[in-house]
Amino acid sequence: MKRLSIFLLTFLFIFMSFNLTMAKGEYPARDITAVVVWGAGGGTDTCNRIVTAEMAKIIGVNINVINKPGGVAGSVGMNYSYSRKHDGYTITGLSESNVTAAVMGGFNKKFDIWYPFIVGGSPGIISVTPNTEWTTLEELVEAAQANPEEIRAGAGGAGSIHHLNLLALMKGTGIKFNFIPYPGSAPSQTAAMTGEINVVVTSLAEQQQLLRGGKLRALATLTPDPVELEGVGVIPSGLKIYPALTDYLPISQAIGMAVPNDVPVEVKTILTNAFKQALETEKVKNWAAENYYLLSGKTGKEASAEFAKLESLFSWTLWELGAAKINPEELGIPKP
Amino acid sequence: MLIWERLFDFLGIVGNLVVDPINILILFGAVLMGIIFGATPGLTATLGVALLTTITYGMNSSTAMIALLAIYVGGVYGGSYASILINIPGTAAAAATALDGYPIALRGEGGRAIGVTTTASAIGTIIGMLFVVTLSPIISNFALQFTSYEFFLLAFFGIIISGTLTTPDIVYKGWIAGFIGLFLATVGRDLLQFYPRFTFGLAELDSGIEVVPVLIGAFGIPQIIQVLRDRTTLPKMEKLQRILPEFRTIARYFVDIVRSALIGVGIGSIPGIGEDIAGWVSYGSAKNSSKHPESFGKGEYKAIVSTETANNACVGGAMIPLLNLGIPGSPPAAMLLGALMLHGIKPGPLISFDHPNFILEVAAILLLASLAMWINGILLARQVVKVLRIPSQIFMPIIGVLCIVGSYAIGMRIFNLYLMLPIGIIAYFLTEMKYPIAPLVMGVILGPMADENLRRGLLISKGSLMPIFSRPVSLILFIIIFLTVMTQLPIYKKVKVVVKERFFNS
Numbered sequence: 001m002k003r004l005s006i007f008l009l010t011f012l013f014i015f016m017s018f019n020l021t022m023a024k025g026e027y028p029a030r031d032i033t034a035v036v037v038w039g040a041g042g043g044t045d046t047c048n049r050i051v052t053a054e055m056a057k058i059i060g061v062n063i064n065v066i067n068k069p070g071g072v073a074g075s076v077g078m079n080y081s082y083s084r085k086h087d088g089y090t091i092t093g094l095s096e097s098n099v100t101a102a103v104m105g106g107f108n109k110k111f112d113i114w115y116p117f118i119v120g121g122s123p124g125i126i127s128v129t130p131n132t133e134w135t136t137l138e139e140l141v142e143a144a145q146a147n148p149e150e151i152r153a154g155a156g157g158a159g160s161i162h163h164l165n166l167l168a169l170m171k172g173t174g175i176k177f178n179f180i181p182y183p184g185s186a187p188s189q190t191a192a193m194t195g196e197i198n199v200v201v202t203s204l205a206e207q208q209q210l211l212r213g214g215k216l217r218a219l220a221t222l223t224p225d226p227v228e229l230e231g232v233g234v235i236p237s238g239l240k241i242y243p244a245l246t247d248y249l250p251i252s253q254a255i256g257m258a259v260p261n262d263v264p265v266e267v268k269t270i271l272t273n274a275f276k277q278a279l280e281t282e283k284v285k286n287w288a289a290e291n292y293y294l295l296s297g298k299t300g301k302e303a304s305a306e307f308a309k310l311e312s313l314f315s316w317t318l319w320e321l322g323a324a325k326i327n328p329e330e331l332g333i334p335k336p
Numbered sequence: 337m338l339i340w341e342r343l344f345d346f347l348g349i350v351g352n353l354v355v356d357p358i359n360i361l362i363l364f365g366a367v368l369m370g371i372i373f374g375a376t377p378g379l380t381a382t383l384g385v386a387l388l389t390t391i392t393y394g395m396n397s398s399t400a401m402i403a404l405l406a407i408y409v410g411g412v413y414g415g416s417y418a419s420i421l422i423n424i425p426g427t428a429a430a431a432a433t434a435l436d437g438y439p440i441a442l443r444g445e446g447g448r449a450i451g452v453t454t455t456a457s458a459i460g461t462i463i464g465m466l467f468v469v470t471l472s473p474i475i476s477n478f479a480l481q482f483t484s485y486e487f488f489l490l491a492f493f494g495i496i497i498s499g500t501l502t503t504p505d506i507v508y509k510g511w512i513a514g515f516i517g518l519f520l521a522t523v524g525r526d527l528l529q530f531y532p533r534f535t536f537g538l539a540e541l542d543s544g545i546e547v548v549p550v551l552i553g554a555f556g557i558p559q560i561i562q563v564l565r566d567r568t569t570l571p572k573m574e575k576l577q578r579i580l581p582e583f584r585t586i587a588r589y590f591v592d593i594v595r596s597a598l599i600g601v602g603i604g605s606i607p608g609i610g611e612d613i614a615g616w617v618s619y620g621s622a623k624n625s626s627k628h629p630e631s632f633g634k635g636e637y638k639a640i641v642s643t644e645t646a647n648n649a650c651v652g653g654a655m656i657p658l659l660n661l662g663i664p665g666s667p668p669a670a671m672l673l674g675a676l677m678l679h680g681i682k683p684g685p686l687i688s689f690d691h692p693n694f695i696l697e698v699a700a701i702l703l704l705a706s707l708a709m710w711i712n713g714i715l716l717a718r719q720v721v722k723v724l725r726i727p728s729q730i731f732m733p734i735i736g737v738l739c740i741v742g743s744y745a746i747g748m749r750i751f752n753l754y755l756m757l758p759i760g761i762i763a764y765f766l767t768e769m770k771y772p773i774a775p776l777v778m779g780v781i782l783g784p785m786a787d788e789n790l791r792r793g794l795l796i797s798k799g800s801l802m803p804i805f806s807r808p809v810s811l812i813l814f815i816i817i818f819l820t821v822m823t824q825l826p827i828y829k830k831v832k833v834v835v836k837e838r839f840f841n842s
Contacts, residue, residue, distance in 0.1 A: 040386075040674040049389075049678050066386065068543075072530040076543040080749075104530060106542070152796060157530075180795055181528055183788075190607065190663050196483040196796060209662055213685025287680065 027088055027267050031062040034257065036093035037077025039069040039184050043206055047119045047255045048093035050287050054278035059270060065093070069183070073159045074098045075106025082113070086260040088267035096121075096254040099311035100159040103318055103333070105325035110332060111311045114258035115268055116303040117275045120288065120295040121253025122205035124165045124222040125235065129198045130214060137220040137241050140199065144175035153177035153199035154188040159318055161253055162188075162201040165222050167317065168248035169201075169238070192216055203253060204229070204292045223250040227292070251313065254296070254306055272299045312336045342696070346469070349693060349700040359402055366403040367708045370410020371716065375418050375426045377552050377735075377742050381411025381611075385671040389678070397679040402701050404675055405651075408668050409705040412611050412647050413457040413713065417720055420449050420640070422735060424555045428547065428781055429611030429650075431555070431774050432619040432643040435502065439635030447721040452637060453644040454713035455586050456593060460645035461706035463597035464604065464652020468659070469699045475605045475653075476660035481809045482606055484793035489804070489813035490606065491786035494613040495778050496820055497620050502772035504633075507824040509771045517779015518786065520545050527788040528795070540751040549743040549756040550780045556739040557760025558767040560732045567728075589641045592622055600646035604653020610666030611647035612781060616774075618646030652702060659683050659695055 034052050038044040045067060052063040068077030074094060078101055081092040092114070101107035126137065134140040144151050155162035162185065170176060177199060182188035185202040192200035193215050200216070204227060210216045212231045220238035221227055224246075228234050239245045259271065278284055279297045288295050298306060313336045315328040353359050366388065373384040384407045392400035415430030420437035433453070440449045467475065482490075495518065499510030523534045524544025535541040586593070596618040603614040622642035623632045632639055654665030662684040664670035676683055687694055723731065743756040763773050797803050804810045822828050 040670045045674055046677045049674060053678065062391075064387070065389070070525070070527075070543040072525065076525075079539055079542070106525075106530065157527075178796075178798075180792060182792075183527060186663070190480075190661075191483065193661070194480045194483050209682050209684030209686055215661070215685055290680070291682075 027264075027270060028059055028061045030089065031064055032056075032089050032091060034063050034065045034091040034093050035077050035081040036065060036067045037069060037074030037081075037098060038067070038093075038095065039186070040067045042184050042186060043122065043203060043253075044093055044095045044255050046291075047293070048257055050284060051119055051275070051278050052091070052093075052257070054281050054284055055271075055274040058274040058277050063091070072104040072106030073101040073157070075101045075104070078107050082107075082109075082260060086263050088259055088263050088271065091257050091259055091271075093257045095161070095256070096252075096307070096310045096314070097156070097160040099307060100314045100318055100324070102311075102331050103315040103324040103326050103328050104159055111307050112304060113261055114304075114307070115261045115263065115300060116254075116256055116258040116298075116307055117272070118254045118256040118296040118298040118303045118306065119279070120293050120297075121255055122203035122291070122293050123225075123227060124162060124201055124251070124253070125204050125207055125211075125218050126165075126169065126199065126201050126220055126222060126238065127192065127207060127211065127216040127218045128200075129192055129195050130217045131195070132198050132217075134219065135217070137236075137238055140219060141173050141175055141242075144173075144177060148176040149178050151177050151199060152180055152197040153201070154180045154182050154191055154197035155201045156184045156188060157181045159314070161251060161314075162203075164251055164314060164317060165201045165249070168251065169222065169245065172245035172248050173242050189216065208292055223252075229292075251310070254303075254310060255293075256296075256303070268300070275299060309336070342469070345693065346696050346700060349697050350703065353398060353402065353697075353700060353704060356399075359399055362399060362403050363406050363704055363708045364712065366406035367410040367705060367712050370407035370412075371414035371417070371709070371712060373407070374411040374414020374416075374430070375720075377418055377424050377426055377556055377739055379742060380427045380548065380668075381408055381415075381429075382668045382671055384408070384411045385668045385675070389671060389675040392675065397681060398697065398701075400675065400679055401698065402704070404672055405698070405701045406705040406708060408672065409461055409648065409651055409702070409709050410712070411668070412651055413454070413644070413709055415647075416453050416457070416640070416644055417450065420453070421446055421720070421724060423559050424735065424739075425551070427611075428551055428777060429615055429647040430643075431612065431777065432498070432501075432615035433640050434555075435619065435633055435774075436636045436639035439633070440637070440640065441724075443635055445635075446724065447717055449637070449640060450717040450720065451714065452585055453640050454710060454717060456589075456641045456645045457648040457713070458706045458710040459586075459593055460597050460600055460648035461651055461702060461709070463594070463645075464601050464649040464655075465699045465702040465706070466652075467601045468652050468655050468695065468702065472656050472660050472695065475601070475656045478602075479605050479607055479657040479661065479663065479665070483807070484789040484796060485804050485807065485810045486813060487608070487789040488786050488793060489810055489817065490609060490613070491782040491789070493813060493817050493820070494609075494616060494782045495775060495786070496817055498616045498778045499772070499775035500820055500824060501616065501620055501623065502633075502774045504770050504772065509769075510775050513766065513771045513773065514775035514779045517550075517776040517781075518783045520550065520776075520780050521783020522787060526791075527784065528791055540749070544784065545755060545780060546749075546752060547777075547781050549752040550759055551777050552739045552743050553756035553758075553760035554763040554773045554777055556735065557757070558764040558773065560736050560739075561764050562767070563728050563732050585637065586641075589638055592625075592638055592642050593645045595621060595625070596642040596645035597649040600649025601653035601656075603646075604650035604665050605656045607657055607663045607665055608667075608785065610654065610668070611650045612778065614646040614650045614653075615643040616778070618642045648706075655698060655702070659687055659698065660685065 036045045036048050049065050056063040068080050070076040081090050084090045099111050128134050185206045188200050191197045211218050218235045222238050224239050226234050226237045315333045318324040373379040392403050415427035416433045418424050418426035419430040419434035420441050423438040425431040425434050495514040499514040503510035525542050599618045600614045623629045654669040657663040657665045658669045664673045743752045
């Protein structure tokens with residue numbers, strides 16, 4: 001028993017030594033919790049884990065990442081972290097898809113209550129199950145025109161960015177898919193591999209392994225530029241194929257984190273500096289390049305402006321579709 | 337030739353990992369932490385992996401993988417301690433172990449039970465590992481046979497089978513408990529249209545009822561009340577405990593170990609389903625294959641060997657789709673996926689090109705982790721049994737406090753305590769009326785999966801249930817469920833008698 005307790009203590013000591021906190025009293029005096037409102041292993045989760053780990057080294061305390069997915073557009077996690085003290089010890093890991101939580105009736109506040117930090121995003125890609133006959137976007141669109149609402153298309157839950165991408169594609173080309181919602185990008189990709197759905201929209205970062213492994217076939221990007229993917233070749237831009245799409249696309253991803261706006265100014269400054277430095281580290285840069293992310297680095301006002309734009313676009317699109325529960329006008333969200 | 341080369345590569349990797357003393361220290365430390373996490377009601381393997389993920393960021397990727405896989409293996413194994421000794425499963429994965437583990441402990445053989453399950457768990461992990469090395473590509477294709485209807489049927493099967501196996505008197509009671517669990521699982525926003533169901537406007541209920549407070553409340557509270565009410569002493573420990581692996585006992589259950597390991601690997605490889613179902617299915621098949629099924633539930637070694645082998649074999653199973661497709665096979669594996677991405681390893685179809693030796697390395701770590709778990713387990717068993725020396729009047733209130741801490745710790749939500757207590761009290765009365773509790777908990781765990789997938793399946797087929805009968809895997813699952821239910825109904829026995837008379841007696 002004694003030997004056991006000595007062993008336990010040694011082990012604890014080793015782990016604690018990773019964890020020696022520096023100054024007491026001033027922020028940050030203890031570990032910070034990052035609440036990611038999407039599931040583990042997804043884009044927002046990975047971005048937050050990479051960046052917070054670098055930030056932790058800079059500010060000298062641990063940042064523990066936990067996941068609180070669920071609800072509408074991440075409302076569970078947002079409600080949870082917003083209900084904690086606004087002292088900077090809780091960071092919320094979120095993305096552009098969270099701006100719809102308010103109109104979907106999951107979160108009763110506009111997005112401007114947050115002070116956001118944008119890490120970046122990855123371009124959206126439309127792909128199909130490899131054993132289908134469609135090899136180009138045109139063929140898919142023609143097939144969908146011939147059989148409206150027959151082709152099953154999936155993406156993360158209703159109101160997520162990839163759902164909006166799909167909607168924009170349908171609007172811009174005048175086609176209709178049978179939309180099947182999934183809890184996130186990863187399950188929708190799996191469903192596309194099994195053939196449960198045949199069309200899927202997720203980001204290049206999330207899909208690249210499956211595209212390179214031949215488990216999915218990319219048809220087009222939903223951004224103005226084509227992308228080159230090692231082992232697959234050039235994926236053409238859907239916006240070039242159907243110029244009418246430029247009325248609705250691109251909708252750029254904005255993955256990042258936020259603290260409530262009424263967090264003390266000095267806390268925001270410390271976090272902003274740490275965030276900017278973290279994005280400059282080789283580790284984050286390499287990781288972004290390897291995973292097909294484009295880094296942004298916007299914080300504060302700049303970032304808020306980007307989120308406000310996304311909020312207005314997302315909210316009104318959903319309202320026009322009849323998918324929103326609350327009129328964006330009531331919330332004071334301007335039309336795009 | 338190729339196999340020999342692979343074997344040498346494998347041994348080389350094992351050697352490389354072992355020469356670094358830090359690795360060994362972390363291996364043993366993380367396994368021990370896992371066991372403690374598993375054994376404490378409320379702290380689960382998933383939580384352990386999640387907490388450790390952040391800490392491993394600064395380590396190199398092999399060391400990090402050692403820490404994470406070791407805590408995963410330890411966590412799955414550790415759940416059996418609490419199941420066997422105090423009848424409160426430390427994790428949902430060990431719920432099936434409590435059925436027979438606790439009666440064994442009541443006989444005073446708690447130490448022996450832990451010794452046997454320790455060896456069974458280690459063998460289970462190693463068999464799981466063998467599958468990771470040899471059959472990965474084939475099994476990961478199997479994982480792709482599962483679409484919405486299959487997930488629905490599988491979840492439903494999990495609830496039905498635990499209901500069927502746990503009822504002390506009439507089987508309907510088990511199913512009723514399962515349906516109560518299913519009902520609890522519908523609370524919260526539905527996952528497809530986000531419609532709030534039974535939330536009564538409470539924001540706390542939006543995300544539904546969490547599993548851990550239900551697990552702790554439903555298993556823990558009734559047990560605490562019962563022990564304190566009856567002033568029963570907890571299982572006594574014998575003077576002479578044979579902890580060391582009784583190789584003869586293990587050899588006797590060799591067939592069960594192999595069968596359970598196969599079940600564990602198979603179930604582990606199905607995305608999103610974990611150790612909890614594996615334990616129940618394996619328990620069921622052990623009971624069916626037994627010559628004297630009536631001894632199950634009364635302290636049968638075969639039962640605990642089967643459940644513990646299966647839930648640990650699940651670890652290897654869950655790694656297969658994770659490594660080959662990037663799809664986590666179980667909740668802790670989902671955490672592992674996040675951790676791997678942090679270390680720049682992207683699991684998926686190209687992993688054998690991007691990181692040629694990675695799968696072998698995972699296998700090597702699983703082997704080391706199971707050995708470390710075995711050594712830890714054998715050393716700990718003797719000590720752990722000593723907790724039973726504490727008088728129950730003191731011990732049970734401590735367990736009560738642990739239950740409260742565990743319910744709170746998982747999400748740091750005080751609301752979970754308001755959930756845990758009433759659920760515990762309801763569960764107490766259900767237990768008094770001889771309703772089994774395990775199916776209720778399984779209902780809460782698997783309910784969201786059943787609900788979401790059934791409705792998505794209906795969306796996809798535009799309202800038709802036909803795909804259940806036209807897809808091979810779902811048809812097989814449907815037949816299994818149908819038979820499981822039918823064989824329990826009185827009409828089945830009547831038909832059996834009639835058929836026997838008609839065809840065999842004339």
